[in-house]
Amino acid sequence: MGTEPQRPNGDARNPQEVGDAALVARARSGDREAFGLLVDRYADQARRVARAVLQDPDDADDAAQDAFLAALVKLDQYDSARPFGPWLMRIVANAATDRRRRRKVRSAVSLDEGLVAGGARPDVLAEREVLLGRLRVALDELPERRRLAVVLFDVEGYSHAEIAQVLGIPEGTVRSEVFHARRKLRALLADWRDDG
Amino acid sequence: MTESHTPFDHRPDARLGAALRAALDPPQDRAAFVARVLAGGARTPAHPVEHLLARWAARGIVVAAAAAFIAGLVIGRARTSVEPSVSDDPGAMIADVQSEPNLLLVATGR
Numbered sequence: 001m002g003t004e005p006q007r008p009n010g011d012a013r014n015p016q017e018v019g020d021a022a023l024v025a026r027a028r029s030g031d032r033e034a035f036g037l038l039v040d041r042y043a044d045q046a047r048r049v050a051r052a053v054l055q056d057p058d059d060a061d062d063a064a065q066d067a068f069l070a071a072l073v074k075l076d077q078y079d080s081a082r083p084f085g086p087w088l089m090r091i092v093a094n095a096a097t098d099r100r101r102r103r104k105v106r107s108a109v110s111l112d113e114g115l116v117a118g119g120a121r122p123d124v125l126a127e128r129e130v131l132l133g134r135l136r137v138a139l140d141e142l143p144e145r146r147r148l149a150v151v152l153f154d155v156e157g158y159s160h161a162e163i164a165q166v167l168g169i170p171e172g173t174v175r176s177e178v179f180h181a182r183r184k185l186r187a188l189l190a191d192w193r194d195d196g
Numbered sequence: 197m198t199e200s201h202t203p204f205d206h207r208p209d210a211r212l213g214a215a216l217r218a219a220l221d222p223p224q225d226r227a228a229f230v231a232r233v234l235a236g237g238a239r240t241p242a243h244p245v246e247h248l249l250a251r252w253a254a255r256g257i258v259v260a261a262a263a264a265f266i267a268g269l270v271i272g273r274a275r276t277s278v279e280p281s282v283s284d285d286p287g288a289m290i291a292d293v294q295s296e297p298n299l300l301l302v303a304t305g306r
Contacts, residue, residue, distance in 0.1 A: 032234065032237065032238070035234070035237060036230060036234050039230050039233045039234065040226065040230045043226050043229050043230055043233075044221070044222060044226060047222040047229065048217070048220040048221065048222065051220045051222070052220055057222060057223070060222070061222070061229060061232075064229075064233075065229075065232060065233050065236055068233045068236075068237070069233070069236050069237055072237055128218075131215070132215075132218055132219045135215055135216065135219045136219050136220075139216070139219065139220075150212075150216070151216060151220065153208060154208045154209050154210075154212050154213035154216060155213045155216045155217045155220065157208055157213075159206075160206065175205075179205070182209060182212060185212055185215075185216070186209075186212060188215075189211060189212060189215055
């Protein structure tokens with residue numbers, strides 16, 4: 001598990017740290033260092049969200065990079081009265097979706113059949129990797145919107161209202177999508193160990 | 197896993213979140229990724245051409261509107277100064293009013 005705060009723009013951040021709005025204001029005026037701090041702050045989150053859409057880590061990184069550069073160009077459109085994270089994640093999700101559409105045919109995640117079937121488990125690490133592989137496959141089988149909803153809610157810690165803003169859907173639909181995604185994914189977690 | 201969750205559950209599922217995070221976490225190369233984004237950003241102008249054009253267009257519209265307003269004022273004043281002033285003579289005013297129907301009659305007579 002990573003040691004970073006659950007939400008880069010959340011309460012877990014060091015109070016001495018410069019807020020997102022201040023960094024955006026500096027970046028708008030051409031301060032590239034401020035933009036770099038924003039990228040550093042949201043890099044992991046953006047890459048995870050992009051990967052939730054694209055599966056392939058390299059494609060996800062390309063999409064996340066596209067999203068950051070698009071955000072740089074669109075910074076004038078950002079309303080600083082609102083949280084920066086959902087605004088950026090919407091751009092990330094759109095960039096990832098666009099990339100997937102352009103790619104047309106998505107290559108399926110290739111997992112060894114034995115692993116998917118729960119084959120040999122030589123040690124705990126291998127067992128963990130098998131479970132992660134299954135989880136990725138299960139995630140991949142979810143509709144894209146459902147996948148994004150559960151990742152934004154349970155991994156990134158966004159609220160239903162914020163996710164509704166990111167995905168452009170009603171809040172009630174977000175709740176429903178999270179529920180259905182969880183119902184499928186939880187079934188895989190019986191053997192999950194948090195200390196892995 | 198013993199908690200019951202409903203669609204209206206507002207609590208994040210820490211266990212599922214941890215597992216998904218592990219499944220989606222990128223490699224530990226954030227610095228390299230940030231450097232890559234910034235390198236791309238260095239090639240991206242802070243204000244690309246379309247934004248620049250949009251700003252110029254907005255300024256152009258404001259300037260054109262101001263110019264049109266000023267031109268309207270100038271032309272309006274010029275016309276006011278060229279047109280004959282309204283006479284204070286009641287007889288002349290009546291003659292002006294009466295001359296219009298005559299002109300109309302001539303026109304319809306053709």
